[in-house]
């Protein structure tokens with residue numbers, strides 16, 4: 747059984763993860779418009795990863811007998827237009843999500859809610875990878891140089907990314 751405070755904060759996190767999915771979908775569309783299909787594909791994989799993050803929290807609320815509250819998702823504003831700016835914005839956003847996960851963990855600890863703590867620690871580890879992914883790509887861009895040839899090679903490389911999670915959320919919804 748969850749406290750209302752924890753359930754409310756998890757609902758906020760679900761909204762932030764759904765917004766993240768929406769943001770990466772918008773970035774993917776922008777990269778596709780510029781002809782970077784491999785980068786667009788990488789960002790669409792990221793969209794699915796974010797939906798998984800949201801659904802894992804949703805499933806946890808259901809398992810705990812709490813009600814998921816589906817709030818309005820803000821429209822993402824993608825100001826970035828170059829590949830470098832896209833991944834700088836990605837890193838910036840992931841740092842924000844890391845801070846949000848840390849807040850949730852601190853609340854779980856304050857409330858002595860050890861089940862939620864266990865769940866949120868998975869997200870703590872996941873955020874290390876999320877930030878690393880963006881940092882690695884920025885570093886690669888730096889090494890290749892952000893001229894057309896370097897970006898072209900990165901586009902091919904990033905197009906190989908496959909989702910690390912199952913894309914069918916039916917079992918989460920039915921848990």
Ligand code: FEO
Pocket residue numbers: 763766795796799840843876
């Ligand atoms: Fe769900 Fe990219 O953090």
